[in-house]
Amino acid sequence: MRRSAEWYGGDDRNSYIHRAWMRRGLPADAFDGRPHIAMANTASDLTPCNAHLNEVSRSVADGIHEAGGIALNLPVVSLGETQVKPTAMLWRNMAAMAIEEMLRANPIDGVVLLGGCDKTIPALLMAAASVDIPAVVVPGGPMLTGTFRGVPLGCGTGVWQLSEEVRAGTMSAAEFQRSESSMIRSRGHCNTMGTASTMGLLAEALGMTLPGIAGTPAPDSRLLEAAHATGVLSVSLVDEARRPSDVMTRASFLNAIVALAALGGSTNAVVHLLAIAGRLGVSLSQDDFDRIGSGVPLLVDLQPAGRFLMDDLYRAGGLHAVLREVRDLLDPDAITVTGRPLVSYLDDAEVYDREVIRARETPLQPEAGIAVLYGNLAPDGAVIKPAAATPALLSHRGPAVVFDSIEDLHARLDDPDLEVTADSVLILRGCGPKGYPGMPEVSNMPLPAKLLAQGVRDMVRVCDGRMSGTAYGTVVLHVSPEAAAGGPLAKVRTGDIIVLDVAKRRLDVDIPDEELAARPPEPAAVAAYATPTRGWEKLYVDTVGQANTGADLDFLVGSSGWTVSRESH
Structure with a gap:
């Protein structure tokens, strides 16, 4: 029997109500098993x-x-x-x-x-x-491809590229705004x-x-x-x-x-x-x-x-x-x-442009899937997309420059006195499912303006949040557990040496485990975590899982089936 028959079948009062209220142009046989x-x-x-x-x-x-x-x-x-x-x-x-x-x-x-x-x-x-x-x-x-100055413009990716050029001083703000009407050419995502x-x-x-x-x-x-x-x-x-x-x-x-x-x-x-x-x-x-x-x-x-x-x-x-x-x-x-x-x-599938879809023997990159990293900075894992990263940075060692929140990042990133070099590792925390809340797409942090002016276009970045799929760079994200859930990212300090080794699937802070365990979370980071008191945000923060399990609410995991628990009355 169809599910709909549970509502429409029969001659009792409830069935009458269900059918009658839906008789607004439906044919007479609409409730007879269709x-x-x-x-x-x-x-x-x-x-x-x-x-x-x-x-x-x-x-x-x-x-x-x-x-x-x-x-x-x-x-x-x-x-x-x-x-x-x-x-x-x-x-x-x-x-x-x-x-x-x-x-x-x-x-x-x-x-x-x-x-x-x-x-x-x-x-x-x-x-x-x-x-x-x-x-x-x-x-x-x-959506269809838009063009700006005669060049195809990828929505999302183009935003990141052009906005960094503005910050680097190689594009005017007026020209950046002129590209706005070119990016979204048609309906679609x-x-x-x-x-x-x-x-x-x-x-x-x-x-x-x-x-x-x-x-x-x-x-x-x-x-x-x-x-x-x-x-x-x-x-x-x-x-x-x-x-x-x-x-x-x-x-x-x-x-x-x-x-x-x-x-x-x-x-x-x-x-x-x-x-x-x-x-x-x-x-x-x-x-x-x-x-x-x-x-x-x-x-x-x-x-x-x-x-x-x-x-x-x-x-x-x-x-x-x-x-x-x-x-x-x-x-x-x-x-x-x-x-x-x-x-x-797949039998009848054909490739009509080998520039766009490469042959298996001549790929754009030989190994391009998601890499999952572990280490004392990510006990439950973190991910990186090597295809979008700078190859030379996939094995890197550098001092941390730590930001305790998105607001802290925005306030200090372009400070001329910020102690940062191209070898630094930018750390942004408090951006996981619980911490923000909602795990925003901020892991692909903008680069400091003074480094952009020097020609730097990528750095190692580490965050417990996500990044837009349109973004690029050597970005380690989904660090689990997140800082707000007690993860070690909350304990990292500016100047700590961060070691990234994608080939070995490692992400570590180079300090003894005993010292890291003994450190308290940084108070500024804790103060920035979300503390909702009502509504959806509170329900979310109280019950959301970590990125390594899909960031679903704990009581929604598993199927409940289609059965309605009570009859209508």
Whole structure:
């Protein structure tokens, strides 16, 4: 029996109410066994990258109707990465929890998940995993490439590059502002291999999209065609009772890790994939990212690790062309929402531009996955993206310059008297899940102005926060446990020698363990930690886990299923 029949079937008062209030244009047979499909839609004018999803949902609805289903628009919590303060990550878990509850509480048999901007696809997948009703993702797609002064401009990455040129004195503020209207050329999310692009592509690598849709540019009419086909597919998912837990197995997550490395994807994928796996009860750890992905070659020449942008990847052959190059590393049994294995869709994939998608034998980098570091500075681990780092800095020893908060960083970074050299290691703490709260994207700290003026463009940076997937540099992030959770990062002092050795997977402060253990946390750091007294922030700080487990709330880990606990009265 369909879930919706629990609401609409029968002739009692409750069934009458459920049917009567929905009789607003629905056909007479709408309640006679036709599958009811929700479109969990994150469209919002305040989430600019998702604003076009209302149009996409109409194509999904057409497909649902064609297949005999009932399409139901379900607006859900939306998070605009560029808009909300202090950081969208503070509400990823809230969005996932709210979406989960709406999917469980309503008379629906399946759901199409419409997302685009960074946190929306992870939140949608976490929710669907927790409820485990038939579900499929429609990624909103990247924007088209803009140009400035005749040069392609990657959104996000271009901001970091151009803003540093302003601080270095090599670009005027007026010229910087002139680039603003060139960067965002069309609807869609960031066109670099940032978190939005990464999670859209990994949703397909996990098997949770119509094969071939991920990476389709948002303005491309083929996205609407695929959205229509997804609507049709959603009805068959209900008929065949194929659920997220059938698709997102451990094998699927390991395939996603291979894809993440080959694409040069965002480090944020680590916390998102861990959180999604946690909702399903799938065994996945951050060490899997290093073990499975670190030896995978980087094949895609996209910003921030390379030169091109997302519509170049699409015209060059897209995700399937990339995966075909590493097919031997993929689990052949991992299925997609169609019921067919992911690898079965790679036979016809072709590479049309070898500048954008490299051959396995001639990669952009031979080993490009996420590296997981341990040491006395990161007992539970930290991550670094070697593909975005300066190779010479991957083995480095230098004195720490410590900032106790983001505000402290902003206040002192450009002070001409700041004692810092190119060999220094910038440390920023109090930016983890609990400390800020919400684990903001601040780990790729700006470089001190006086070093920029000297031509320095990268330094080793260490932080317990995250960084934008559009960012670059030799940045160690997700340090766990974070400073606010009692991690040793809280005890580091300016002048301590920091030792980074990515090849050996080590991150240490060069002082005896006994001395480090005996040190109290720095009072200025403790004073800057978040201390919310009410609302979501308090619930979040009191229950959020660390980055190495996905930064989910402890009481949300695990699936709760679709059963509603009480009948309506």
